Amino acid sequence: MKHFPAVEVIRQEMVAPDCYRLHLFAPEISASAKPGQFLHIRITPGLEPLLRRPFSVHAADRQKGEVAVLYRVVGRGTRLLAEKKKGETLDVMGPLGRGFTLPAPGQKAALVAGGIGIAPLFFLLQTLAGLKNSVHVLLGARVAKELLLIREIGAYKPSLMVATDDGSRGRRGPVTELLRELLAERKADRVYACGPTAMLKTVAALLQKHGVDGELSLEERMGCGVGACLSCVCKTSSKDGTSFAYRRVCLEGPVFPARDVIW
Template sequence: MAQRVIREIVEQQKIGPGYFKLVIKAPEIVAQAKIGQFVHIKWIAEERNSDPLLRRPISINRINHEEETITLVYRVVGRGTKVLSNLKPGDQLDIMGPLGTGFSISEDTNRVLVIGGGVGIAPLYPLVNKLIEANKEVILLLGAETAEEVIDLDSFQEFDLELKVATMDGSLGKQGFVTDYLEELEQEMDYIYTCGPTPMMKVIRDWAIDFNVPGQASLEERMGCGTGACLSCVCQVKIEGKDGWTYKQACTAGPVFPLREVIFDE
């Protein structure tokens, strides 16, 4: 069950151009958090209390049960995340969470494809960790603008998996889109997980449909309340077993949805 707590920042570290890692001690959230969920946060320093007004949704990158901490990785894209990046250890955050529906891992799958792009790589670390623990054969494809923006690369390299990277400037791995690797896959996949920019996930969804591969996609949507009240994060999904579609809220029904049901192009 989601809850609201006030907790202090343990660590704030810049890990790349515009990318930051935030560690928070929050035992109540750690006890309930699942891979793929997110928290909705707001700083509470008095002079910043209502500017900007809305919280910021950030996916959970690490869940450390021993230290009772969660780690969040985010990118500065506006005024809110800029304020967040200026906070220091000891500053307090108003946190709601854990929120949303996370990833699930099926016992019936063996060979799994995981594709992440940009800041969408962040929630995939705990997923990959769980897949490895479950003895899945994992092929991991990561894409970013530059080598410096490939989140958690060192940590992923410690896993026993097949890892390929694509960067737009060619500074690491293949130059171009991470989805270019789909054409090079030599083995059939049982399942696919993805999180990243919408154009990337649309290509992946179309590929999954063409090759009849089930999977899950974690959507990156703007959110106001995080609880399903404001309707700012609605997305289009197909109605299972029917030709039509409907709207669902990413904050409650998601952010993880069945990949082939998400409508990215309308």
């Protein structure tokens, strides 16, 4: 098991209202992490909250031995995480789970992020920057101020398109409308998505309609994070496609082929 009981906090920054990026000194994690994998973090040494919290690896700097997670404050655990200061330590397991499959040479990749869903996709974008694939990033949020990391995404020079529910920046409406157009114009051969369940469901339906392969990063409440407690299962089609099977998001996921997920 990849367990690091005292990972040092290097810094913590607020990137948007209620959204933070936590940088950790973790050379072994940074050396081995793949986009789509996650860290299971024990936020306090005490009993509350008792369970670890899962966060996608958001970025890795192998030269500095650093990894980052990007998270939204939604409850007690994330509120306590936001209080962590430089020099404090966290008990971290990871990198865990199965990440994204990189596109084949020449394939056009599209990364579809809803809100905090950009967290793992940013690490994928970093990784794709070292390859020769053309990359589209479709970024969605409810309102402009919740669009995360636009400037940093731009630094990797993808084709970037933006959508907001209220039209305060970019296209008005769901980010999946941008994907609908991209697929109709045959500008994507492989799609990667992370975001709210409704968004992922629409992405899966669009991929099926256009016969394009894609992978989805799923989120379920987790207990152990290593396949033992079965608290994180999701319904997928069986290997031969004739029936269904429950698979563990922590171990067989969190990234699944879009065609395998049963909604």
